[in-house]
Amino acid sequence: MTVRSALSALRAxxxxxxxxLHAGAWWLWALGLATAASRTTxxxxxxxxxxxxxxxxxxxxxxxxxxxxxxxxxxxxLLVLAVRLVFATVLGSPIPGSRVLFTLPEVPLPDxxxxxxxxxxxxxxxxxxxxxxxxxxxxxxxxxxxxxxLASPARLLKSLPAALYEAGVAVVVAMTFAPHLVADVxxxxxxxxxxxxxxxxxGALLRIGLPVLEGALERSVALAASMDARGYxxxxxxxAAVRRTTAVLTLGGLLGVCAGTYGLLAAEGAALGLPxxxxxxxxAFGGLWLGGRRSVRSRYRPxxxxxxxxxxxxSGAAVAAAVILAASSAPEALHPSVVPPAAPVLPLWPAxxxxxxxLPALVAPVPAARDGHTGRTGHTGRTERAGAxxxxxxxxxx
Numbered sequence: 001m002t003v004r005s006a007l008s009a010l011r012a013x014x015x016x017x018x019x020x021l022h023a024g025a026w027w028l029w030a031l032g033l034a035t036a037a038s039r040t041t042x043x044x045x046x047x048x049x050x051x052x053x054x055x056x057x058x059x060x061x062x063x064x065x066x067x068x069x070x071x072x073x074x075x076x077x078l079l080v081l082a083v084r085l086v087f088a089t090v091l092g093s094p095i096p097g098s099r100v101l102f103t104l105p106e107v108p109l110p111d112x113x114x115x116x117x118x119x120x121x122x123x124x125x126x127x128x129x130x131x132x133x134x135x136x137x138x139x140x141x142x143x144x145x146x147x148x149x150l151a152s153p154a155r156l157l158k159s160l161p162a163a164l165y166e167a168g169v170a171v172v173v174a175m176t177f178a179p180h181l182v183a184d185v186x187x188x189x190x191x192x193x194x195x196x197x198x199x200x201x202x203g204a205l206l207r208i209g210l211p212v213l214e215g216a217l218e219r220s221v222a223l224a225a226s227m228d229a230r231g232y233x234x235x236x237x238x239x240a241a242v243r244r245t246t247a248v249l250t251l252g253g254l255l256g257v258c259a260g261t262y263g264l265l266a267a268e269g270a271a272l273g274l275p276x277x278x279x280x281x282x283x284a285f286g287g288l289w290l291g292g293r294r295s296v297r298s299r300y301r302p303x304x305x306x307x308x309x310x311x312x313x314x315s316g317a318a319v320a321a322a323v324i325l326a327a328s329s330a331p332e333a334l335h336p337s338v339v340p341p342a343a344p345v346l347p348l349w350p351a352x353x354x355x356x357x358x359l360p361a362l363v364a365p366v367p368a369a370r371d372g373h374t375g376r377t378g379h380t381g382r383t384e385r386a387g388a389x390x391x392x393x394x395x396x397x398x
Contacts, residue, residue: 056360057146076141081135089122096125097125099341101124
């Protein structure tokens with residue numbers, strides 16, 4: 001096989017309902033990028049991770065309501081960075097420094113508040129430490145926003161095990177709150193502009209808030225009615241011994257996962273960390289499988305985990321593994337010096353590994369063509385309005 005034929009075989013197809021990428025693959029890819037961002041404070045590497053996530057979102061996002069929340073996550077990241085810098089300026093920093101930039105009036109505090117100060121000296125080392133820490137947290141928020149913009153919450157809910165379905169519904173409703181809120185605000189602002197009314201300022205914000213609140217209440221009532229009509233919360237009868245076994249396996253498995261993860265991260269006990277983690281994960285999966293017997297939910301056309309989903313999730317895992325390896329082998333490159341402040345340098349091979357996160361922009365299915373009047377054609381091939389409720393795909397057996 002030639003290189004050209006291999007590239008043509010790898011070329012992403014047009015997104016359809018049957019060939020759409022599994023929603024879990026997007027979350028695994030984004031969690032891989034977030035793991036890599038959590039292991040470094042190098043601002044150049046963090047900026048590269050944010051750029052990779054933004055490029056993939058720009059190349060593969062749709063016009064669905066959840067896809068529009070990515071900009072809100074970007075602004076939230078900038079807000080978190082600004083708040084972190086303000087706190088470091090007003091409340092001080094745990095990093096000692098000798099390069100004083102300026103001095104604020106210090107508020108005297110009682111003796112029992114030793115170690116806490118308001119105002120005082122602001123050092124360059126403290127601000128640099130706060131900047132690096134805020135950038136890392138902002139990068140984590142951007143990675144979560146990328147997963148929220150690319151993965152359909154309704155399709156992700158379909159892929160959850162039956163034992164986690166009810167908890168997954170609560171998580172999905174919480175995840176879709178921000179996208180629907182952004183869509184409602186845009187809709188109300190557009191309506192005010194069409195009527196020749198102001199859509200900016202404190203007064204306009206107060207007038208926009210009431211219609212948005214009414215829309216949220218109407219949507220919650222409609223959601224409750226649809227869940228009740230589909231028999232949400234109905235469970236099957238299982239023997240008491242099965243319920244106890246499920247609880248023991250699930251609780252013991254989760255404790256094993258926590259203990260194994262701590263063993264892998266700790267300096268001592270790393271040899272026992274991996275076996276405990278594997279046993280805990282196996283027990284947890286067994287508990288989830290037994291707990292699924294209580295569910296009477298059936299699945300209609302479940303999503304398939306294909307080769308492209310493996311490639312997308314593997315790219316995120318490769319980025320995380322490479323950055324974790326770099327953090328243990330060359331920590332000075334991934335954590336620039338703060339005392340004294342030093343100019344960060346972009347490490348070459350970790351940066352090249354981060355670029356592996358661009359693979360979904362090549363192999364993930366291409367979004368359907370945009371329609372300028374009604375929105376974008378969804379995965380089902382039908383044109384859906386932005387903000388419209390997705391078609392029901394879950395059925396319940398009596």
